[in-house]
Amino acid sequence: MRWSIMSFVAFFVFVGGSMSCDITFNSTDVIVNCNLSGIPPVPENVTILICVANMDFCNSDLFCNPKFDKLRVLDISLNHLHFIPKGCFSSFTVLEKLTLSDNGYLGFDNLYNACYGLNQTLIQELNVNRINHQVLVNRPFPRNISRLLTNTSLHTFNLEYNSIKFVEGGVLYYLPRTLQKMSVRGNRLSLFNTAEAIIEVNYLKNLKDLDISYQSSFRPRERKHVPLRDESVTYKQNPCADSYFIKFPTGLEILRARNVYYTHSCLPPVRTSNHSHLKYLDLSDSGFPEWIGPLGFNSLEELDLSENQCTFIKTDFFNQMPNLITLNIEKNYLGSFLASSSSISVFQELRSLMYLKMKDNFINHLPKALIRYNILLKELDISHNEIEALDLDIGPLKQLTYIDCSSNKLATLPKSFRDSLDRLVENTNMELKNITINLSRNRILCTCENLDFLKWCMISQVVVRFSPNDTCTGYDGNITLAYQYLRNECNKSNGAREWLYPVQTICILFILSVFALIVYKKRWSIIYRWYLFRLQRKGYTPIEGCNEGYQYDAFLSFADEDRPFVNQVVTKLEENTILQCQVCVHYRDFTPGRSIYKNIVEAIHMSKKTVVFISRAFLKSSWCKYELRMAMTEESYRKRQVVVMVVLEALPNTDLPLDVLQYYNKKSYIEKPTSQNDMEVYWKMLENMVANDDDLY
Incomplete structure (x- = not known):
């Protein structure tokens, strides 16, 4: 009987099962790795036990052994576990990290059993991702689990992709005040059924990093065209007319809220507490086609608004972000807005901005003064757009080091823009500064008329980057070869042009004069025949x-x-x-x-x-x-x-x-x-x- 490939693999795994767990030692730890097919016994002095995807031997008899009193790290993920005894880990008094992820049949009852007695340990990190996506998806997350963790020293709690739609009151209130990082990414929470939890989160004074991304949706939104804003329409019920006040925990620095369900189709005016220390905010892929604002995040340093299908930004939207350093507005539909005069002052108040990302926005034109006032700007990304001419005023941007213009439709750069780049290369101390502009995958024109630009690309102190596969428009070959060819050919023809152009001009003028004279002398005959032709066309x-x-x-x-x-x-x-x-x-x-x-x-x-x-x-x-x-x-x-x-x-x-x-x-x-x-x-x-x-x- 012929064996299939899968039979061979199964046989190999079975044979491999005869091997014992991998045990390594260092100055502080005894590390036991029983991944896939390792077989106990495990030494009692183990400090780190990893038993991932080992369904045959990774069970409660192994990981509930009270003799593992020196165990600091335990990872038993991906084992199809259905049951964990109550207080299983309570005897591991020095346990710091526990991972139960990818055991989809455990559910919250077994999570309660696992958390029981953790207050007797040194637990700092608890990872329980994807343990409830197979059972009781409509059951609210119980607060009795939080009660078990109240007196622990937990600082990281990951509860991702568990189909949580509701939470009981007190879930966040009873979590330990030592908590610094928490992730509920990929659940089914919404602002309506978690209003009490939003208030309770403020009790977590030391929380620094909160991830609530991908709620109510496990698939990213499809990027599709949306209608442009019609300024002539007066909206009777404008959800962005009212201002909203949001209070964050005083220690919160990072908030990830990508692809979260919101009731509004716009970003309304938002105010925050003066004590807020939020530095990073991710609102990407959340379906905000209009950004009204302003967003009052005075301490914010990085803002991600990419993939929102946005077509309009109110002029004062960014005016209350004086400390913003990085702004990501990639993959929106801002081309028409940025080409309009109303966009000139939209970034004007971002005086601390250093990194601006506008790639893939269907941009074909940028106003000259768009980034004039962002004097600390270091990097500008306008790649993957449809820009045909670039003449931004970059003279005041003394810190600028990198411009990404790749994958556009640029044929050349105007001399004024090139001169500004050359001046920026030298700083006030007349020392050379590295400035790079990426022009790869554009439509660079290789003709004698554009030779001055090609020469600048080759000899300028500015680093001009092209892709090795970039070819010229007007020459069959890469840009370097095109420049070498045109430099010789154009110089040869310069002498001929000096007399050829005047001769051509004189000949053309002579022919036009003769033609005009003939037309003048025959003007009445031409007029008569024209009207006669029109009469005949009409059937006369x-x-x-x-x-x-x-x-x-x-x-x-x-x-x-x-x-x-x-x-x-x-x-x-x-x-x-x-x-x-x-x-x-x-x-x-x-x-x-x-x-x-x-x-x-x-x-x-x-x-x-x-x-x-x-x-x-x-x-x-x-x-x-x-x-x-x-x-x-x-x-x-x-x-x-x-x-x-x-x-x-x-x-x-x-x-x-x-x-x-x-x-x-x-x-x-x-x-x-x-x-x-x-x-x-x-x-x-x-x-x-x-x-x-x-x-x-």
Whole structure:
């Protein structure tokens, strides 16, 4: 029969069981280690007995032996113990440390048995983690256990992950006043069902370190996007409007409250007793998206607010923490807030701050004056963000030694920021100071334009740190190789650039000038064709079969001052039964609601001829001159005579525009006679010029 791997391991452990416990000696202790598979006997003069995960032999017959009167340390964790006799450890008069952790079936009844008689020992540390997570999870922690410990010299009590949801009154009150460190991490306590215990904790005058983390939740919160604060909304019931007073034990220096269930979604204003000596506070991963405050912790030196999904910090939130040295606000959503002007003064009152951690906050911009007043700042961590440009005012930060900008989107550092770093390298005694900036995993640009920055990275007294795998944007290789390559290539091309740039500029200006001149000379043709194109886009086509495809025989262009005479022309042309002319005049035939420009172009394009009545009033009208230019453009487009020029009054050449004067010299025109006798000849000439269709070429 073939053995499996697990069978082999079991066989190995069984064989190993034939070995005795490991016994070592030193000048003060006899140490017996029966971990996993050691077999007693154990010498009676043992001082340290460790029997972990040895379920076969680690039982009450072993660890309740009253002959172990010199035993100082006993660790019987992870043995699946179900029972401990009452007063089992009372005979160990010099016992200082007892560990019963990871025996999930013991429960609080057996903890009572274990604590019975400990007042006859020198017990200082009691570890009972994970002894109740298999039984009676809704049973409150009994105060009779605390009563058994009242007269002991206990200074460390660890009661972690025991599914404690309630505590009986007096549990903390009856604990020994010698207690300095206590942990109830990983239970199910809340502020509602432990209100009495919160008051009782103040009786523990010597308590220095308290851990209440991970209450009501055994899994860390998932980091997810939360909506940004809407300043325009007025909240009728604001839980952060009221101030809260919290009294801590006078000796408490460390409070760990990570991932604890709170009723508020914000950090409200908090006041503490003037006698508080709290130095370290951990409120991380507790779901505070808004920090209102202020938090009145005058003695606080380190504050951890990381992983709170925070999007907003009130300006005076940190104003009552004059002694704060370390501030951790990592893994929040402060990018939008820090990019706003309201964030400029948020750290202003933290004059003792030395370590500021803002990594992983979706930051893309930081105000220049954000840390200007934190003159004692030594280390700044803004890594794992989305910063593309960094220009913080770090000039006053004479103690600065380290900036972590890794894993951002930086392509370069501005010269002003580099100069500030160089000045900080030398202190007042002109002695070199070590300053490091971490730029690894960014998007450093390796081009000739950024060569000055790359050179600074290589020769500056500031320690510029890159990752060995960092590559350049614009060069296939690491940054050091890129600098060496660009230093040679950019220097070669500098001479060429000195004359190439001016030549390129002159050529571009010449081409633009020629193009502008052509456009200017052809401007009317371009305008006409543009409007014609738009008409065609809208479905316009000449009406076929109507006078060779034209809607009108003539479009009459004139000034309003000449309208009486033009009315006579309209009558003469349209009442001529032989010609049967149809003319277009703006006051009658233009389409209402359409722009004048489009009406003019359409009328000229739909007319066989354009009759222009030149007078002083005509030359003063911008619309008349526009109609003339469009008609001349149509004439060029059709390659036949379109414009019929009629001069209504004698005009000197000096009054004529250049394009009209040129047309005078090249084309024929007719003048209005001054006597009535000549009018018949005039009408005949006008009718003939309108009726004829002479080609230009």
